[in-house]
Structures are given as structure tokens and as C-alpha cells.
Amino acid sequence: MTSLFPEIVCTEDTLWGSPRVDGRRLAVGDVVSIVHDSLHHALDGHQLTLPQIKQALSYCATLQCKNDKPLVFCHNCSLRSEQEGPLDTSDLEEVISENSVFVKGEKFMFFGSMEDLLKDYRGCDWWMIATDLLIDLRNELPNESTPKLS
Template sequence: MSSTYPAIVCTENTLSGSPRIDGRRLAVGDVVSIVHDSLHHALDSHELTLDQIKQALGYCATLQCKSDNPLVFCHNCSLRREQEGPLDTSYLEEFISGDFVFVRGENFHFFGSMAELLEDHRGYDWWMIATNLLIDLRTELRDESARS
């Protein structure tokens, strides 16, 4: 693992080896998603420290995971989707009922069209979001410091 991000680890028996906060079952991609919704929610409800958040965002923004080569990338990341390969849709069927569209297969339901399912399956380019969040975080911390 990277000495630049000591709060981030990849261990085979936790989260299938994806990058996560040390001592937590919280993947780096989850941290990015949570902070994307609200920094204060991440700090308060998920009991993350500002240092853990900065490290998770930095790890993701710099694509450190590609160098660390985890067993699997974060579950909601487009890198994970590339790793898993294309979605097999051969057993799926799209249904339209009025304004309602859904995709169904044996033991599988997706509320939306086949095109939406494929887009959703592509995952998120979290590193791009993480980069913007780091910029926003630096600005927010600078502004808070100036007000103090």
C-alpha cells in the first residue's frame, strides 16, 4: 500500500480486497459518494475524520488504486466494471407498461430501461468526482479558516 495514504488499505478478506478505510468496512468509493452528498454527513453520521476523508479523496483522485492493484476495485467504480467485463443481458427482458419501464430476469429486477441498466452498470468515474471534491474541500476549509 501507499505510504502517501496510510489510512487506506486493501485486505483480501474485507470488502473482497477493494481499497477501504483502515479498520472500517467502508470502501474509498463509498467515501467519495458520501462526501459527494455532504461533507458534514460524512463527518457526523459515518464518523469519518477529516484526515480519512482527505486521504480517501486523494487516493481516488490520483488513481492510486491502479498502482496498488487491489483484488477488486470499489464496487461502484467504472474500473471495477472494466475488471468484471460486460454485463450479460442475454437472460434479461425489457418490459414497458404505460409510463413504467423495467428489466427482468430470473432473480433480477431493474426499474428502468435496458439502456439505463447498461449506463448504471458502467459505474462512476469516482476519481473525477474526488478531484472536484478535493478542490471544493480546500476552498471550504480555507473559507472557514478566514472566518475564524
């Protein structure tokens, strides 16, 4: 990894090699998602530090993962679906029952519609959200912990 982001690592044996917070099984994309929901929840519920949060957001916002070339991108990122290619839905069936909708296959189950599954598979452009969060949270996040975005 780069020395600009010492809190972020990629190791083959954890999270399939995707970028994550060092010492944790928490991918960079997960941190962005959690902070997007609530900074307080990231700090208290997931026990992340402000420097870890800022580094994860900065790492994502600058698309550092493209330079680091991890084995796989974060599971909820659109870069991952690009990396893996289109989802094969040929053996999947959408089931609509009285109170629920789900998609099932021989060894697969997704609670939601086929449309929801495809949207979930496509992922998010987390780097855009991370950039917005860095701007929105600039007063809460320390300046000394990570490089400035150019």
C-alpha cells in the same frame, strides 16, 4: 497498501478486496460519492473523520488503486466495469408496468430501465470527482493528514 494512505486498505475478506477505509466496510468510491453529496453527511451520517475523507479523496484522485492492484476496484467506479468486462444482458428482460420499470433475470432484479442498469454498471470516473472535491474542500480538509497531489 502504501504508507501515503494509512487509512486506506485492501483485504480479500472485506468488500471483495476493493480499497476501503480501514476498519470499515466503506469503499473509497463510496466515500467520494458520499462527500460529493454532502461533506456534513460524510462526517455526521457516516462518522468519517476529516483525515479519512481526505485520504480517500486523495487515494482516488491519484488513481492509487491502479498501483495497488486490488482484487476488484470499487463497485461504483468505471475501472471496475473495465476490469469485469461487458455486462451480459442476454437473459435479462425490461418490464414496464403501470407505475414502474425494472429489469429482471432468473436470479436478478434491477429497479430501473435497461438503460439505467447499463449506466449504473459502467460506473463513474470517481477520480475526476475526487480531484474536484479536493479543490473545492481544500479549506475544510486538514493539510497534514495526506500527501499533496503533484
